[in-house]
Amino acid sequence: MTSASEAVAAWEHGRPASIRGGGTRGLLHVLAGHLRPFGISVLFAVVNQAAGMAAVVLAAAAVGQALSGSAGLWPMFWWTLGLTALRAVANWVESWISHELSFRILAQVRQWLYQAFARIAPGGLVRRRGGDLVVRALRDSESLEIFYAHTSIYIAAALLVTPGAVVAMAVTGGGWAAAALAPWLVASLALPLGLRRAGLRHGGDLTRALTEMNVEVTDLVQGLREVISFGRGPDRLDRLREADRRLASAQRRQTLRAGLETVTGGIAIGGATLSVLVAGLNTGPATPALLASVALAGAAFTPITMLLNVTRVWGITASSADRVFDLLEEPAAVADTGDGALPDLTEAPEVEFDRIVFGYDETRPVLHGVSLTIPAGTTLALAGATGAGKSTLAHLLLRHFDPASGAVRIGGTDVRDLPVDDLSRLVCHVPQEAFLFHESLRANLELARPEATAEQITRACDDAQVTPFLDKLPGGLDTVAGERGAALSGGERQRVAIARALLRDCPVLVLDESSSQLDALSEREMRAALDRVRHGRTTLVIAHRLSTLRHADLVAVLDHGRIADLGGHAELMERCEPYRRLVQAQADAAALLGERPIPPTTKGGDS
Numbered sequence: 159m160t161s162a163s164e165a166v167a168a169w170e171h172g173r174p175a176s177i178r179g180g181g182t183r184g185l186l187h188v189l190a191g192h193l194r195p196f197g198i199s200v201l202f203a204v205v206n207q208a209a210g211m212a213a214v215v216l217a218a219a220a221v222g223q224a225l226s227g228s229a230g231l232w233p234m235f236w237w238t239l240g241l242t243a244l245r246a247v248a249n250w251v252e253s254w255i256s257h258e259l260s261f262r263i264l265a266q267v268r269q270w271l272y273q274a275f276a277r278i279a280p281g282g283l284v285r286r287r288g289g290d291l292v293v294r295a296l297r298d299s300e301s302l303e304i305f306y307a308h309t310s311i312y313i314a315a316a317l318l319v320t321p322g323a324v325v326a327m328a329v330t331g332g333g334w335a336a337a338a339l340a341p342w343l344v345a346s347l348a349l350p351l352g353l354r355r356a357g358l359r360h361g362g363d364l365t366r367a368l369t370e371m372n373v374e375v376t377d378l379v380q381g382l383r384e385v386i387s388f389g390r391g392p393d394r395l396d397r398l399r400e401a402d403r404r405l406a407s408a409q410r411r412q413t414l415r416a417g418l419e420t421v422t423g424g425i426a427i428g429g430a431t432l433s434v435l436v437a438g439l440n441t442g443p444a445t446p447a448l449l450a451s452v453a454l455a456g457a458a459f460t461p462i463t464m465l466l467n468v469t470r471v472w473g474i475t476a477s478s479a480d481r482v483f484d485l486l487e488e489p490a491a492v493a494d495t496g497d498g499a500l501p502d503l504t505e506a507p508e509v510e511f512d513r514i515v516f517g518y519d520e521t522r523p524v525l526h527g528v529s530l531t532i533p534a535g536t537t538l539a540l541a542g543a544t545g546a547g548k549s550t551l552a553h554l555l556l557r558h559f560d561p562a563s564g565a566v567r568i569g570g571t572d573v574r575d576l577p578v579d580d581l582s583r584l585v586c587h588v589p590q591e592a593f594l595f596h597e598s599l600r601a602n603l604e605l606a607r608p609e610a611t612a613e614q615i616t617r618a619c620d621d622a623q624v625t626p627f628l629d630k631l632p633g634g635l636d637t638v639a640g641e642r643g644a645a646l647s648g649g650e651r652q653r654v655a656i657a658r659a660l661l662r663d664c665p666v667l668v669l670d671e672s673s674s675q676l677d678a679l680s681e682r683e684m685r686a687a688l689d690r691v692r693h694g695r696t697t698l699v700i701a702h703r704l705s706t707l708r709h710a711d712l713v714a715v716l717d718h719g720r721i722a723d724l725g726g727h728a729e730l731m732e733r734c735e736p737y738r739r740l741v742q743a744q745a746d747a748a749a750l751l752g753e754r755p756i757p758p759t760t761k762g763g764d765s
């Protein structure tokens with residue numbers, strides 16, 4: 159079994175730990191790494207609760223003595239005051255240290271979650287919904303606070319203080335008093351323990367309902383344009399109402415059960431004080447000691463009451479912990495175990511796909527033994543019908559996934575033999591839909607190279623044809639790109655992505671060309687940007703434009719996950735019927751926008 163520190167160390171290095179058995183075990187494993195502050199918190203919690211009980215008992219004894227006219231009240235008064243002050247200080251220190259502990263763990267957990275996202279992305283993230291991940295990263299991780307700041311400490315304190323209270327009862331009142339108290343202490347725990355399964359179920363339901371609600375709202379916000387344009391607003395509102403109904407129902411069940419548990423605690427305290435009083439009066443006349451025993455009977459429930467206050471929501475904590483640790487344990491889509499040396503970054507290397515077999519699931523292969531070589535410093539365009547496997551091949555070069563068999567090599571080195579971070583310095587990706595953060599364009603460009611100088615940024619913007627549209631923006635480079643780059647057009651966003659690639663300056667480039675048709679001017683600008691970024695690099699381009707096919711050094715025709723043909727544009731036009739059909743389809747699409755038709759057998763010429 160993995161030790162806690164090994165598990166934590168494994169997570170810290172971004173690898174999954176082999177901790178199984180649900181979130182509770184994960185919670186304890188993490189706590190095991192913080193035993194010192196935990197122990198101090200428990201100590202102060204015990205002092206806090208014990209001092210509180212002692213103060214109540216002394217106060218009650220003082221009242222008893224005052225009623226019976228006995229002397230010696232002042233020492234009791236000072237003791238009570240001292241204990242109350244001690245309790246206040248202990249309470250403050252316990253709360254301070256336990257929250258410090260909990261916030262430290264929470265910060266760590268959030269960091270692990272981020273590392274987990276990075277580790278499983280993007281291959282492992284495609285199956286998960288954005289709203290669900292946000293709930294795990296924020297709400298679920300936040301729910302753990304209650305365990306580290308309260309539950310764990312109250313459990314330990316109750317285990318120590320409650321038996322102490324029974325002993326104190328036996329000392330102050332006698333065996334009869336302890337015997338009258340003990341059953342009620344047990345009874346106060348009986349119902350919450352009996353309802354434990356229901357509590358776990360309710361907590362799980364509530365967490366699921368909240369997540370579902372979050373996912374619905376996130377989807378609605380992200381897809382609002384589509385929802386409105388297809389007139390599906392009322393349907394989506396119905397779905398939201400349904401999610402809301404399930405959430406309300408889960409909350410109702412949780413609240414009803416929690417309320418029942420609260421009532422049990424109250425009944426137990428009342429029953430205990432009454433039992434002690436009756437038992438005491440049966441043994442003799444009312445004395446200050448009896449009054450103290452009755453007070454102690456009520457005070458003895460303090461640790462349990464504090465514990466029950468937090469265990470009432472244990473189901474929510476446990477289900478959140480399950481979801482957090484489930485994500486932390488999710489294995490990476492690719493193992494980052496390579497330790498090969500980074501090839502020379504100043505030279506464009508050869509890229510080789512060697513007999514690649516791959517499928518997203520075992521039952522449906524997507525690539526069936528693809529072999530391709532992109533000579534150093536050249537551009538290979540992938541052409542093929544939709545679903546042929548073009549993007550999948552690019553994913554493998556970027557190592558979002560590993561092939562089931564075969565190898566991808568860069569400069570002769572298998573990409574699996576390189577650390578993932580090193581690979582990201584070697585291969586740069588310009589996606590079709592580049593994600594831009596809701597920050598300035600400058601910040602979005604600096605993502606690729608934080609230390610870039612103003613001159614480097616300006617040059618990248620010039621080369622990527624960002625400057626022409628930048629000049630029209632009110633704030634230039636300081637213009638905020640909007641949510642996901644909404645303030646820019648698709649073509650502009652892709653040019654920013656090209657500028658990023660230029661700043662990153664990797665020797666290998668994966669370019670997923672935008673499939674949307676552009677007007678003649680934009681097409682020319684995009685062409686210039688692409689030519690500039692390809693220059694001196696080995697480039698794999700998923701081609702959606704005729705001009706790209708014509709300008710590529712080599713074109714590979716992919717058909718149902720197999721290479722159907724490989725050659726220059728002109729030769730393929732001569733001999734490859736599927737390629738001719740693809741080009742014709744592209745030409746038809748371009749003609750719709752009034753582009754000049756492409757002569758079928760020539761390579762040069764600008765579009």
Ligand SMILES: Nc1ncnc2c1ncn2[C@@H]1O[C@H](COP(=O)(O)OP(=O)(O)OP(=O)(O)O)[C@@H](O)[C@H]1O
Binds near residue numbers: 542545547550
């Ligand atoms: N994440 C995924 N999980 C499961 N199947 C996938 C995934 N991504 C792609 N596929 C499937 O793999 C096959 C190849 O998809 P791929 O995206 O590589 O095709 P493509 O040639 O790039 O198509 P397009 O030109 O339309 O982008 C398709 O059948 C697709 O449904």
